[in-house]
Amino acid sequence: MARRVVVTGIGLVSPLGVGTEATWEAVVAGKTGIGPITRFDATSFSVRIAAEVKGFPTEQFLEPKEARKFDLFLHYGVAAADLAMQASGYSISPENADRVGVVIGSGIGGLPSICDNNQDLVQKGPRRVSPFFIPGSIVNMTSGLVAIRTGAKGPNIATCTACSTGAHAISDAFLYIKHGYCDAALAGGTEAVISPLAIAGFANMKALSSRNDEPERASRPWDKDRDGFIMGEGAGILFLEELESARSRGARIICEVLGIGMSGDAFHITAPAEDGDGPARVMSAALRDAGLQAEDVDYINAHGTSTPLNDRIETVAIKRVFGEHAYRLAVSSTKSSTGHLLGAAGGLEAGLTALAVERDLVPPTLNLDCPGEGCDLDYTPHVAKARPVQVAMSNSFGFGGTNACLVLGKLR
Numbered sequence: 001m002a003r004r005v006v007v008t009g010i011g012l013v014s015p016l017g018v019g020t021e022a023t024w025e026a027v028v029a030g031k032t033g034i035g036p037i038t039r040f041d042a043t044s045f046s047v048r049i050a051a052e053v054k055g056f057p058t059e060q061f062l063e064p065k066e067a068r069k070f071d072l073f074l075h076y077g078v079a080a081a082d083l084a085m086q087a088s089g090y091s092i093s094p095e096n097a098d099r100v101g102v103v104i105g106s107g108i109g110g111l112p113s114i115c116d117n118n119q120d121l122v123q124k125g126p127r128r129v130s131p132f133f134i135p136g137s138i139v140n141m142t143s144g145l146v147a148i149r150t151g152a153k154g155p156n157i158a159t160c161t162a163c164s165t166g167a168h169a170i171s172d173a174f175l176y177i178k179h180g181y182c183d184a185a186l187a188g189g190t191e192a193v194i195s196p197l198a199i200a201g202f203a204n205m206k207a208l209s210s211r212n213d214e215p216e217r218a219s220r221p222w223d224k225d226r227d228g229f230i231m232g233e234g235a236g237i238l239f240l241e242e243l244e245s246a247r248s249r250g251a252r253i254i255c256e257v258l259g260i261g262m263s264g265d266a267f268h269i270t271a272p273a274e275d276g277d278g279p280a281r282v283m284s285a286a287l288r289d290a291g292l293q294a295e296d297v298d299y300i301n302a303h304g305t306s307t308p309l310n311d312r313i314e315t316v317a318i319k320r321v322f323g324e325h326a327y328r329l330a331v332s333s334t335k336s337s338t339g340h341l342l343g344a345a346g347g348l349e350a351g352l353t354a355l356a357v358e359r360d361l362v363p364p365t366l367n368l369d370c371p372g373e374g375c376d377l378d379y380t381p382h383v384a385k386a387r388p389v390q391v392a393m394s395n396s397f398g399f400g401g402t403n404a405c406l407v408l409g410k411l412r
Helices: 021-027 072-088 111-124 141-148 164-178 196-204 241-247 278-289 309-327 341-361
Strands: 005-016 102-106 184-191 234-240 255-264 298-301 329-334 391-398 402-407
Touching: 005 021, 005 072, 005 102, 005 164, 005 241, 021 196, 021 341, 072 102, 072 141, 072 184, 102 141, 102 164, 111 196, 141 184, 164 184, 164 255, 164 341, 164 391, 164 402, 184 196, 184 309, 184 341, 196 329, 234 241, 234 341, 255 278, 278 391, 278 402, 298 341, 309 391, 341 391, 341 402
Parallel strands: 102 184, 298 329, 298 391
Antiparallel strands: 005 234, 005 255, 184 234, 255 402, 391 402
């Protein structure tokens, strides 16, 4: 019999709050985490807004001496993993340690640390580069740190697939558990690159919203006045577990991971094809893996970045896969509240999608005042919607044409 995989813990660190319930409550209440950049002086930048994590309690998760060694994305990842582990109630022991994996990625990794150490190198010389620079900024160190802290000795992997990273990490962990490489895993993504170089780079490629005077209204997926995404930061980590393991210890089962999909566009470094081919194939692949029909899906947490191209083409892809059922689905973009967490987006949004399944409540899409051309689905504008959610999808698409789709559902 195939091994089934369930979610028994969720840990979220987001611009809406540190903690899963804080983030969920803010999302469904229609709050926003987007505001003026405070991390650095952005006066001279064309984009001066972002979705920052505010008041992060570093001391709750890391000793001050330890925290100074590591880039901020590691702080967030460690915190989200701690929260997911605590929520799961799972205990790692010498007897089961090698059956617990860690699969946590980042789209960009320690970019602020790279910039800071480069500046020290140029201005002060090579001896002033921190000896902790490399281990404190490399992408796989979140998985490493989490394993060291928890004692998890199973597969230890980091994904790096741009904005699909978090969802691909969860997909990988699902496969490891399903095929018996481990019995449980912490999986997701973490990101913290709100820095001068990242803002300048994304702004100069015209990917970011420049609605600087109305930051709370800047993220507006599917709206006719959308003008780009808002850079966010944080982490989203799920604790995945083999079903019988969870049942045997009486764990709270939030939802089941029913299937996953992966695809590549093979089209363009940043843009999806006009016909939505890659996103359509990844959703179809996820449905096949889950053994479901299009009509079985109740809700899609869309990639929904608030960029003119992505939102329209994702809608095209949804219509290709779901046909007339596309108009009966609830769709929403929680990026309208949180901004776009890049490599952490898939982990955060998988966590929110899991809670939507558990609680039969669809989060809203903020700022959708007038849908743009071709954007005619039910995007759950402004207000959360209570409705049965037996099965939900979470979509993540990344630069380079890399796509991931997770199918989550109530345990049957």
